[in-house]
Amino acid sequence: MTGKRNDYISWDEYFMGIAVLSSKRSKDPNTQVGACIVNDQKIIVGVGYNGFPIGCDDDKLPWDREGDWCDTKYPYVCHAELNAILNSHGNLHGATLYVALFPCNECAKAIIQSGIKRVVYLSDKYRDSDSSKASRRMFDDAGVRYEHFESDKEIVIKF
């Protein structure tokens, strides 16, 4: 008798894998972020990555990080989490968000208001920023759990 294979990926690895794959679509030269929203039945209901709004030309808006604020990417770029929420279908109440980078305070508000109850993140490279602090404060108040993604798996995709 042959048993089932054992080296399959976990649900968390599967959904974080989709978030990371989505980040590969980002045109941001410095930080690529992907997000995947999963409902309480483990069905994917939204995905997104950071990029400029629909109709705004990737080659015309700036990707700079410094300089006059209007000449940087910051006023224009839609964060992965916001895109995943805006692209989603169905009810997000009780859903989990898998994201490659811990959410900023603006996305934290949208996450809370949409009904998402759990955030699983990979990188926390801006953890000491005021924005991250504000996100944690709001998540704590609103009862949104957040946890660092832990895995020792390496997933390679070769086409």
Ligand SMILES: Nc1nc(=O)n([C@H]2C[C@H](O)[C@@H](COP(=O)(O)O)O2)cc1CO
């Ligand atoms: N959680 C996040 N989701 C995101 O989609 N982003 C996006 C906005 C920018 O396009 C990029 C951050 O650029 P930089 O400051 O690391 O060069 O990642 C940023 C954060 C950080 O809070």
Ligand SMILES: [Zn+2]
């Ligand atoms: Zn954000």
